[in-house]
Amino acid sequence: MAATKATEKSDAPAAEQVVQIPLSELHPFEGHPFKVVDDELMQDTVDSIMQFGVLTPAIVRPDPDGGYEMVAGHRRLRASEIAGKETMPVIVRNMTDDEAIILMVDSNLQRENILPSERAFAYRMKLEALKHQGKRQDLTSSQVGTKLRADEAIADQVGSSRNQVQRFIRLTELVPPLMDMVDSKQLAFNPAVELSYLKHEEQAQFLDAMDYAQATPSLSQAQRLKKLSQDGKCTSEAMCAVMSEEKKSELDHLTLRNDVLSKYFPKSYTPQKMQETIIKLLEQWQKKRQRDNER
Structure with a gap:
């Protein structure tokens, strides 16, 4: 991601408006860690968009190189493409890189099914963004030391421990x-x-x-x-x-393959019947050994 993108927070309008943007002008967030898969859930989204349209606007930010960078709404963008739409509703918001990363991660962490790799890289991206924000704020604030550690803030948000957040981030190695x-x-x-x-x-x-x-x-x-x-x-x-x-x-486990055992039993014997017979034979063998030892 270019460090020059929206490095300073611009004055936001009093009320954000939803606008229709051509899909051709929208491109994915750079380094987006969440996979957009054409699976059954995607098809459900496509069917919904074909019937009702995109009900929840995506959030994008202007890209100095042209077009708009998707921040929240990558699956809706892909579903709109599959559905043959030419535009989709979005909210255009000016954001710094750190703000965009945090919003992008937070909007996806709410999903039920997240792969370990997705969670790992998302935690890492947000951790770096929070640390960057913290350093910048420390230059202008005298209240240093009152803020949560970045990894603690992430852990609090996702209902986990700081140690577990760090363990997920280790997976990125x-x-x-x-x-x-x-x-x-x-x-x-x-x-x-x-x-x-x-x-x-x-x-x-x-x-x-x-x-x-x-x-x-x-x-x-x-x-x-x-x-x-x-x-x-x-x-x-x-x-x-x-x-x-x-x-x-x-x-702790012993596995006997069926093809090894079957030659010792009638073809009508089920695996359960084979097991019962083996146990009985082993019990008889154990009793014989005990009698032999007592002589």
């Missing part, structure tokens, strides 16, 4: 393939936070280590990888060794 795994729930949140402390080249090597072990890391494994990185010992060999270890959860 992940390389894209690992972040995608977090979004798709292939990689758990807590191990992902620990992996974010690995250097980017180490994270790239770790993708190969996961492929080698055909497994994702437990929290304990991720913590050990973080320690190896801090000690300068996070080599490909070390990562493969850690990932090849059996996890406690794997040691």
Whole structure:
């Protein structure tokens, strides 16, 4: 985002007006972290716009390079394009970069379904904007120290803790393939936070280590990888060794494939019947061992 865009807050009109702007003059907010996906929810929005139009105006700001930058309303813009509309209702507002970032993030954090990557980059953008605002205000205010820390302000707004906000922001240090795994729930949140402390080249090597072990890391494994990185010992060999270890959860479970068991049972036996029979045989075997030990 160009630092020259609306760097000073202009006098706002007494009452903001809704105006119709051609879609061709609207472009996305630079660095917008929220994905606009053509999914079922988008189709619902398209259907609504085709029937009733855009009921809630978007918020945009003038772009010195021409047109308007979308601040709030990216999904409505995309739905309007799909619906074949030529214009959409907007409120044009002069905003500084920091004000625009905060409004853009706040308007999207209200959504129910937000990916971890979206939340992570949104928190990061808002944190930097709040810190920037705070520094600028400190130059003109003597009440330094009375304001909440920026991360505390975000935590209060979203009903979370400052620590959790910082943990989400740590995810922005992940390389894209690992972040995608977090979004798709292939990689758990807590191990992902620990992996974010690995250097980017180490994270790239770790993708190969996961492929080698055909497994994702437990929290304990991720913590050990973080320690190896801090000690300068996070080599490909070390990562493969850690990932090849059996996890406690794997040691606590025994899986017998149906194709292995089926040759010992009639074809009419269901998996439940097989299990009951195995338990009975094991009980008989245990009693026999007890009798043998008592002799």
